[in-house]
Amino acid sequence: MGSNSNHSPKSKTLTTNLYFCSLLLFTNLITLFLSSTYYSSTCTPNFTTTTTTAIEVDDGNLPLEFFASTAPQKLPLGFNRNFNSDTVNPPFGSACTLFPDDLRLFMSYDVNGSCPDDELLSQRLLLKGCEPLPRRRCRPAAPPNFPPPIPLPSSLWSTPSNSSVVWTAYTCKSYTCLINRSRTQKGFDDCKDCFELNGREKHRWTNPKSNGIDFSIDDVLKTRKPGSIRIGLDIGGGVATFAVRMRERNVTILTTSLNLNGPFNSFIASRGVMPLYMSISQRFPFFDNTLDIVHSMHVLSNWIPETLLHFLFFDIYRVLRPGGLFWLDHFFCVGDQLEMVYGPMIESVGFKKVKWVTGKKLDKGPQFQEMYLSALLEKPFKDSW
Numbered sequence: 001m002g003s004n005s006n007h008s009p010k011s012k013t014l015t016t017n018l019y020f021c022s023l024l025l026f027t028n029l030i031t032l033f034l035s036s037t038y039y040s041s042t043c044t045p046n047f048t049t050t051t052t053t054a055i056e057v058d059d060g061n062l063p064l065e066f067f068a069s070t071a072p073q074k075l076p077l078g079f080n081r082n083f084n085s086d087t088v089n090p091p092f093g094s095a096c097t098l099f100p101d102d103l104r105l106f107m108s109y110d111v112n113g114s115c116p117d118d119e120l121l122s123q124r125l126l127l128k129g130c131e132p133l134p135r136r137r138c139r140p141a142a143p144p145n146f147p148p149p150i151p152l153p154s155s156l157w158s159t160p161s162n163s164s165v166v167w168t169a170y171t172c173k174s175y176t177c178l179i180n181r182s183r184t185q186k187g188f189d190d191c192k193d194c195f196e197l198n199g200r201e202k203h204r205w206t207n208p209k210s211n212g213i214d215f216s217i218d219d220v221l222k223t224r225k226p227g228s229i230r231i232g233l234d235i236g237g238g239v240a241t242f243a244v245r246m247r248e249r250n251v252t253i254l255t256t257s258l259n260l261n262g263p264f265n266s267f268i269a270s271r272g273v274m275p276l277y278m279s280i281s282q283r284f285p286f287f288d289n290t291l292d293i294v295h296s297m298h299v300l301s302n303w304i305p306e307t308l309l310h311f312l313f314f315d316i317y318r319v320l321r322p323g324g325l326f327w328l329d330h331f332f333c334v335g336d337q338l339e340m341v342y343g344p345m346i347e348s349v350g351f352k353k354v355k356w357v358t359g360k361k362l363d364k365g366p367q368f369q370e371m372y373l374s375a376l377l378e379k380p381f382k383d384s385w
């Protein structure tokens with residue numbers, strides 16, 4: 001536990017002891033909350049207690065740095081009317097403490113120093129529901145020779161330099177390997193061929209196939225007055241080619257993406273569009289009635305628990321402005337799930353159907369009875385509340 005290694009045990013002031021005392025108190029509160037066993041220290045102000053003691057009682061439980069990051073903190077200027085409080089409670093995912101082993105690793109580092117190179121661990125923690133992750137006081141792993149960005153607009157369709165990425169967390173250790181992997185590597189990977197910008201990526205949303213479920217960006221934009229779609233979100237947008245194509249049409253799109261066995265966020269940023277590192281579980285960081293368009297391809301599907309999906313659809317409705325569009329692109333499900341579950345679910349939210357096209361998904365074979373739905377849904381202009 002490097003976070004405490006710099007404290008010399010003998011030189012404690014009263015304030016420091018009170019500080020650790022309150023940290024211990026929070027430790028115990030959380031522990032009670034989890035009803036797991038923990039050293040039951042009573043926080044009687046014992047001013048001879050040293051920091052070393054505090055470390056010792058930590059005893060395999062969560063690092064003090066976790067409590068330093070997340071415990072309630074008094075506002076230095078006292079009561080704040082906007083907060084209606086004199087305290088801030090720094091947020092962290094409610095599920096974080098369900099995974100004490102991962103959380104302990106995540107919050108064990110040298111304060112003011114370098115973080116461990118632990119992307120895989122932190123993403124795993126985030127995906128299990130520790131989202132947002134607690135903040136840390138350390139410098140993240142970074143490439144030793146970070147190159148200057150390729151200037152716009154050529155960055156939009158260029159493969160960035162290998163040295164712009166920390167490769168530790170991924171099977172591939174270079175962009176060449178990522179570009180090759182759909183040909184050279186067996187097994188499934190999320191968005192396996194996405195890094196090859198001259199492959200399938202080049203044609204997405206620009207020349208639709210005749211199957212009806214591939215809408216083109218231009219056809220979608222044509223349903224609105226020119227220029228009235230300006231800002232939006234792409235959920236689970238791979239390498240952000242949707243955002244790039246929209247940018248070419250003067251529309252600003254933020255792309256949520258994780259780094260599932262590939263440096264998706266670094267790649268998106270290198271292209272010169274905005275990555276948002278967040279899962280589908282979290283409330284969107286936008287205010288009500290603000291976005292012109294929300295798009296999502298392949299990601300929103302029957303792998304998502306139904307209740308979560310229902311909340312997610314309502315959150316999309318919330319952030320869209322009246323008249324805003326939700327382009328549900330290649331939603332997939334099986335057999336009668338569309339009529340029985342997802343159709344009624346989407347209708348319950350209150351969207352107006354602009355386009356609604358279903359088709360068979362045949363890549364695994366017809367016996368799986370897989371279906372695609374592509375829909376263009378509008379948040380009603382009037383009485384959307």
Ligand SMILES: *[C@@H]1O[C@H](CO)[C@@H](O)[C@H](O)[C@H]1NC(C)=O
Nearest residue numbers: 003004005006007110111112
């Ligand atoms: C980290 O920096 C802060 C701010 O200067 C300082 O108060 C603290 O003692 C430092 N902690 C360690 C462990 O170096």
Ligand SMILES: *[C@@H]1O[C@H](CO)[C@@H](O)[C@H](O)[C@H]1NC(C)=O
Nearest residue numbers: 160161162173174175176177
């Ligand atoms: C990236 O790394 C791969 C594998 O080491 C190498 O073949 C390729 O030339 C590198 N690309 C650039 C642009 O340096």
Ligand SMILES: *[C@@H]1O[C@H](CO)[C@@H](O)[C@H](O)[C@H]1NC(C)=O
Nearest residue numbers: 174175176177178179180184
């Ligand atoms: C990528 O594929 C090319 C041609 O197939 C091959 O020459 C090269 O070694 C591969 N590079 C990597 C890093 O996999």
Ligand SMILES: *[C@@H]1O[C@H](CO)[C@@H](O)[C@H](O)[C@H]1NC(C)=O
Nearest residue numbers: 226227246247248249250251
């Ligand atoms: C985007 O905006 C620029 C600058 O205002 C303009 O010149 C260009 O025609 C626009 N492009 C499209 C596709 O609307």
